[in-house]
Amino acid sequence: xxxxxxxxxxxxxxxxxxxxxxxxxxxxxxxxxxxxxxxxxxxxxxxxxxxxxxxxxxxxxxxxxxxxxxxxxxxxxxxxxxxxxxxxxxxxxxxxxxxxxxxxxxxxxxxxxxxxxxxxxxxxxxxxxxxxxxxxxxxxxxxxxxxxxxxxxxxxxxxxxxxxxxxxxxxxxxxxxxxxxxxxxxxxxxxxxxxxxxxxxxxxxxxxxxxxxxxxxxxxxxxxxxxxxxxxxxxxxxxxx
Amino acid sequence: xxxxxxxxxxxxxxxxxxxxxxxxxxxxxxxxxxxxxxxxxxxxxxxxxxxxxxxxxxxxxxxxxxxxxxxxxxx
Numbered sequence: 001x002x003x004x005x006x007x008x009x010x011x012x013x014x015x016x017x018x019x020x021x022x023x024x025x026x027x028x029x030x031x032x033x034x035x036x037x038x039x040x041x042x043x044x045x046x047x048x049x050x051x052x053x054x055x056x057x058x059x060x061x062x063x064x065x066x067x068x069x070x071x072x073x074x075x076x077x078x079x080x081x082x083x084x085x086x087x088x089x090x091x092x093x094x095x096x097x098x099x100x101x102x103x104x105x106x107x108x109x110x111x112x113x114x115x116x117x118x119x120x121x122x123x124x125x126x127x128x129x130x131x132x133x134x135x136x137x138x139x140x141x142x143x144x145x146x147x148x149x150x151x152x153x154x155x156x157x158x159x160x161x162x163x164x165x166x167x168x169x170x171x172x173x174x175x176x177x178x179x180x181x182x183x184x185x186x187x188x189x190x191x192x193x194x195x196x197x198x199x200x201x202x203x204x205x206x207x208x209x210x211x212x213x214x215x216x217x218x219x220x221x222x223x224x225x226x227x228x229x230x231x232x233x234x235x236x237x238x239x240x241x
Numbered sequence: 242x243x244x245x246x247x248x249x250x251x252x253x254x255x256x257x258x259x260x261x262x263x264x265x266x267x268x269x270x271x272x273x274x275x276x277x278x279x280x281x282x283x284x285x286x287x288x289x290x291x292x293x294x295x296x297x298x299x300x301x302x303x304x305x306x307x308x309x310x311x312x313x314x315x316x
Contacts, residue, residue: 156300159303160302198296201296
């Protein structure tokens, strides 16, 4: 069996990203945490954490709010941080680790399978396995097809964006090696962030669909009132600050 | 001569797809910016919704890119 060098590079690079994230997260969270006098490091870590907890809090309401947030926030954080770090790897000016892992279709397919499978697992943990299984076939018996198309669309979108940008830069470098690639890299910062955000937001909306499904059975006015109550204190707190 | 025609046919999907995707994105971004200027306080929510809408449009364009890549690798 022949192993292509590009797949080895991609595997090594995704391992590098994972190791970097684990080491970075451990560095942000290790020892010396305090409530009264947070250090700079702790503030940085909390700011990153707050972003994902806020995203998870937007979709969770009702009795199990805390539990949903505790399950969903790390899931979204892992996806977002891994994808964004992988995308940014293309800007590192070193020859071999210059190739972003997300420009390889296997990596994005794996990420999309992880996202959709994780959606099913989390909704199973919250609603119970029976209801999650039923959700695949009810009310529409072909509901499970949408899970497959979700995997396809998530993986193809990420792959197309990052691989397209990588190929463009690689072709331009062949023609003009100095100057112009810098501009392309600067423009590439935008999709690197936006694609990670889009992947995470779409996963969050799939999750919200899977979890909140049963709330539709209760009268909609009551649900809207509850949502309004839950949202009201947050708005005033933001207004004061 | 035949190869030139084949190459043109291979890049046709991405050309047409990009044109229509950009037209659709124009509608999304103009209406999002309209909403943001009218009500700046809900700009973050509108921005999120705009990103999701753009991502869904862009996915169609990316499918044509994949088709183009598949055709051009078969040539």
